[in-house]
Amino acid sequence: MSTVLNQTAPNVPLLINGEFVQSTTGDWIDVTNPATQDVIGRAPVTTDQEMARAIAAAQEAFKSWRNVPVQERMRCLLRYQALLKEHHDELAGILARETGKTFADAKGDVWRGIEVVEHGCSAPTLTQGEMTENVANGIDTHSIVHPIGVCAGITPFNFPAMIPLWMFPLAVVCGNTFVLKPSEQDPLTPTRLAELWHEAGFPAGTLQVVHGRKEQVDYLLEDPAIKAVSFVGSVPVATHVYRTATHNLKRVQCMGGAKNHMVVMPDANKDQVINHLVGASCGAAGQRCMAISVAVLVGEETRAWMDDLREAVAGIRPGPSDDADAAYGPLISPAAKERVEQLIGTAEGEGADLLLDGRGYTVDGYPDGNWVGPTLIDNVRSDMTVYREEIFGPALLVMHVDTLDEAIELVNSNPYGNGTSIFTRSGAAARKYQHETEVGQVGVNIPIPVPAPFFSFTGGKHSFFGDLHPYGKQAFRFYTETRTVISRWPESDLPSGPNMTISMR
Numbered sequence: 001m002s003t004v005l006n007q008t009a010p011n012v013p014l015l016i017n018g019e020f021v022q023s024t025t026g027d028w029i030d031v032t033n034p035a036t037q038d039v040i041g042r043a044p045v046t047t048d049q050e051m052a053r054a055i056a057a058a059q060e061a062f063k064s065w066r067n068v069p070v071q072e073r074m075r076c077l078l079r080y081q082a083l084l085k086e087h088h089d090e091l092a093g094i095l096a097r098e099t100g101k102t103f104a105d106a107k108g109d110v111w112r113g114i115e116v117v118e119h120g121c122s123a124p125t126l127t128q129g130e131m132t133e134n135v136a137n138g139i140d141t142h143s144i145v146h147p148i149g150v151c152a153g154i155t156p157f158n159f160p161a162m163i164p165l166w167m168f169p170l171a172v173v174c175g176n177t178f179v180l181k182p183s184e185q186d187p188l189t190p191t192r193l194a195e196l197w198h199e200a201g202f203p204a205g206t207l208q209v210v211h212g213r214k215e216q217v218d219y220l221l222e223d224p225a226i227k228a229v230s231f232v233g234s235v236p237v238a239t240h241v242y243r244t245a246t247h248n249l250k251r252v253q254c255m256g257g258a259k260n261h262m263v264v265m266p267d268a269n270k271d272q273v274i275n276h277l278v279g280a281s282c283g284a285a286g287q288r289c290m291a292i293s294v295a296v297l298v299g300e301e302t303r304a305w306m307d308d309l310r311e312a313v314a315g316i317r318p319g320p321s322d323d324a325d326a327a328y329g330p331l332i333s334p335a336a337k338e339r340v341e342q343l344i345g346t347a348e349g350e351g352a353d354l355l356l357d358g359r360g361y362t363v364d365g366y367p368d369g370n371w372v373g374p375t376l377i378d379n380v381r382s383d384m385t386v387y388r389e390e391i392f393g394p395a396l397l398v399m400h401v402d403t404l405d406e407a408i409e410l411v412n413s414n415p416y417g418n419g420t421s422i423f424t425r426s427g428a429a430a431r432k433y434q435h436e437t438e439v440g441q442v443g444v445n446i447p448i449p450v451p452a453p454f455f456s457f458t459g460g461k462h463s464f465f466g467d468l469h470p471y472g473k474q475a476f477r478f479y480t481e482t483r484t485v486i487s488r489w490p491e492s493d494l495p496s497g498p499n500m501t502i503s504m505r
Contacts, residue, residue, distance in 0.1 A: 002192050005041070005094075012043045012187045012211060014050060015194050017057035018204020023050060029184045029213075034100035034330040035320045035369040041098070043184045045212040051219045054208035058150040058177040059225050061205025066147050066175040070124045077173045080200035081117040084110070084165075084193075091192060095161055096321035098186040100329035100370070103321050105284055112450075113165030116471045119453040123173040126476045138490070144483045147175030148251070149227035151479060152220040154241065155190070156233045157183040157332050158287045164190050166457075166470045167230045168197075172206050174479040176228075179208045181220060185332055187211055221245045228479065230470065231255065232289075235390070235416075235462055242465035253466035253478055255289065255459060257390040258418035262292045262447060263407045263433065265424035266299040272445075273423050274305065274312045278327075280447035281396035282316060282374050285328045287336075289463070290419050290441075290448045294380070294387070294397045296407045303400060306378060310355050313376045313396060319363055328394060330370040337370040340393030344375055346385040353378040358394060382410065390416075404429055412438045417461030419449050440464065 004013050004020045012031070013020040023044030031041035046054075065073075084091070092106040101109065131142035153167035160182060168178040182190035194209050210216060220226055221244040228251040231241045238256035245252040262280065264273050280292035297303065319326025331337045341359045348354050358373030375395035380387050387397060401407050411420055421443030422433040434442045440460035443449030451457060456472030458464075468478035 002094075002195055004195065005188055005191060009039050010041050012041050012191055014044065014046060014054070014211065015191075015207065015209035016050065016054045017061075017208070018198060020191075020195075023047065023211075025050075029211075031098055031185065031187060032333075033097055034332055035363075035366050037334075037368045041188055043187045043211040046210040046216050048219065051210060051216060051223075054179055054210050055150060055220075055223055055225050057205045058179055058208050061203060062147070062149055062177045065172075065177060065203060065206055068175070070127055070173075070175070073173045073175065074121055074123050076200055076202050077117060077121050077123070077169060080169065080197060080202070081114060081121065083196045083200055084114045084117060087192075087196060088114070091161060091189060094192055095186070095189045096329075098188050099157065099160065099332065101284060101321060102319075102323070102326050102329055104324075105328070106321065109159050110161045112159075113162040116162075116165050116453045117169045119471065120170045120173045122454075123476070126473060127174060127480060129482070135486075139486060139488045141484065141486045144485060145480045146483060148479065148481050149176060150179065150225050151176045151228040151230070152179045152181065152226045154217055154220070154229070154231045154233070155180070155182045157185040158284070158289075159232075160186045160189040161193065163232050164193060166232075166475070168207055170471065170475045171228075171230075171479045172202065174476060176479055177206050177208075179210060179220060179226070181210050181212065181216055184211055184213060217241070218244065221250070222248055224248070226250060228252070229254075230478075232470075238465055251478065253468055253470060254464065255457070255470065256463050256465065257392075257416065258289045258291075258459070258463045259294060259387070259390060259414050259416045260290060260292050260419045260421075260448075261294045261296050261407075261411045261414070262420070263296045263404070263411070263422045264298060264302055265404065265422065265426065265429055266301040267425045268423035268445075269425075270305055270308070274309050276423070276447035277309065277396060278312050278316060278374075282313070282328055282394035285318065285331055285372070286394040287332065287392055289459075290450055291392075292421065292447055293391055293395065294399060296399050296401060296410060298401055298404055298407055300402075306355075306398070309398070310376055313374045314356055316374050317363075318361065318371050318373065318394070320366055320369070327374075330366075331372055331393060332370065334370055336392070337372055340372050340391060340395070343386050343389055343391050343393075344377070344395060347377045347380070350381075350384045350386070352380050352384060352386065352397075382413065404432065408433065408436050412436075415462045418459035418463040419443065421445075421447055421449055
């Protein structure tokens, strides 16, 4: 059980140089339960002096941590992943309370982060260099992979366990130190992650945790001590982070928003398609950048599926985290609910058919929850507001085209490029789709094509700004630099006499 979050509505601490400390700020942000609006914590808006202390502590820790053998760093990470598994349900309970996710969904959030940490335990292999002997007469060349310094992570509200675990464990096992700025809307889960981090034996200063708003983000983007920045969030903020950080000569990876399409061919299995569309669009209340928010039905035959699709979407409902029958929870905030409902409201006025309207939804016993019911909008066009904007709510848009070529053109015309999928029994159609679509991640009969942790999350177009993607091998390249050494050792310099002091320690 957490030792720093054991109050009913605690002040969330900062983590600076291995100590959880209370901020001296006079500006606090309420952390609320989205199902009830109860205040369950208060996040500090970190002062400039505290930001400077955190970064300085990370700089100081880097001096020694970078020289710790990679096997020792890996062993700390092995202990950490064991602790995360041991506290899986506890972490999910904290996460469900502050995000509103169902308990099952919260457990999935934690577990997907654990899987990335597990892959990070392969650091001794993934940080190996290369060597070629005798590239010229008596000259050898080898490369060394080494850490880059203090890294920073700025994470969103929708995955407060998984996305921080994409970042700081991999950066630190590579020999860097890290400053994490989690979302101010759900900082309790990252704080518990940080507690377990130190329980695993990582030295003080390897991880700092600060809180706040845009000003604290900009502090990280502008401080010259920060060498690399990882970000996940909306496209406007991702654009700001990327431009500001690169202007300050930092290495940057920014994951932004999305508009993910699922193309349905007439030969697809109708029942599988409908089941996957319901879960992929409304799961997690649609608050995920890989949600399928657009179904593209190909051919006249698929129009006959709309009644069954409507019935399936209407058959699910939101509810609080402890409701085992709820398909998803509330939206994160009243502002998020208002935005989603406003977008839904534009559909009919612009000519779409609102088959299911989730606005004004209520849940018995939770009158103040940020509820939006399952929403289904048919005959959507690409010029409509509801299509152009990322809804980030439990809404599925349906578009109709005559051919696969039209579907591909529609997907490629969209500025986002996180993920897409096709459902078909035709290998030729699937191959054509995966080859011709301009999207970073493609699913074939898979609704949400999120790769396993030993691959990288490869969103593209306006869904990603940068060169190297999160987790997988690309993350290890992002958090390290390569140094090339060219050496020559003339035989005339060979020492004479026996050497009996060889040691691997």
